[in-house]
Amino acid sequence: MRPRTLALALCLAGLPQACRCPDAAALVSARRDSPRATVEAFQRYLDADLYEQEYGCFSTGFRRQNGLSLFGYSEFRDRLEREQPWFGALAGASIRHERPLGPNEHLIELATVGGTLRVRLVREDFYRIRAAQSYYDGRADLGTMVRAESGLEGGEAWVLRLPREATETSVCDLTSVTLERLWLIDGVDLVESP
Numbered sequence: 001m002r003p004r005t006l007a008l009a010l011c012l013a014g015l016p017q018a019c020r021c022p023d024a025a026a027l028v029s030a031r032r033d034s035p036r037a038t039v040e041a042f043q044r045y046l047d048a049d050l051y052e053q054e055y056g057c058f059s060t061g062f063r064r065q066n067g068l069s070l071f072g073y074s075e076f077r078d079r080l081e082r083e084q085p086w087f088g089a090l091a092g093a094s095i096r097h098e099r100p101l102g103p104n105e106h107l108i109e110l111a112t113v114g115g116t117l118r119v120r121l122v123r124e125d126f127y128r129i130r131a132a133q134s135y136y137d138g139r140a141d142l143g144t145m146v147r148a149e150s151g152l153e154g155g156e157a158w159v160l161r162l163p164r165e166a167t168e169t170s171v172c173d174l175t176s177v178t179l180e181r182l183w184l185i186d187g188v189d190l191v192e193s194p
Helices: 002-018 024-028 035-048 051-055 060-065 073-083 085-092
Strands: 094-102 105-112 115-131 134-139 146-150 156-160 174-192
Touching: 035 051, 035 085, 035 094, 035 105, 035 115, 035 174, 051 073, 060 174, 073 085, 085 105, 085 115, 085 174, 105 174
Parallel strands: none
Antiparallel strands: 094 105, 105 115, 115 134, 115 174, 146 156
């Protein structure tokens, strides 16, 4: 009876390490408004197996290149985990270096046990419009949607030019307008250490 008690005690002692209990506050505060924030958010989502949030960290180009939809992402994710050595390593990797590649591109290098991960990020602009019973979303350059004009009483006023949908939505029907400029993962490469 004693050896069984010892074996059970050892199993129970290892249980807390086996449970993955993500920090809820860290998940809620995750952002995608900078390249570093996006990588960190993706790592948190990956660690917590939050497929929808993971999917939201990928760029439109990455999704198109890999034939991804939100519906098919869970199947793709399982394949990624099996076939791509960088995928599992990304969750625990630490940021080593980052540099801008241009105003809308950024590169972050992460250190892993097996080498270096190079994550390429791009900045994309999105809009969402809710009006009465309608919902519209899309992509448009923020610079074409927002412009500053001289205000009537001095100062500046921001003018929003949102794409008008085919329906006759009145400004009075608007319930929310959201503009977002997000940094999204456009590619990941594993660079083996020598």
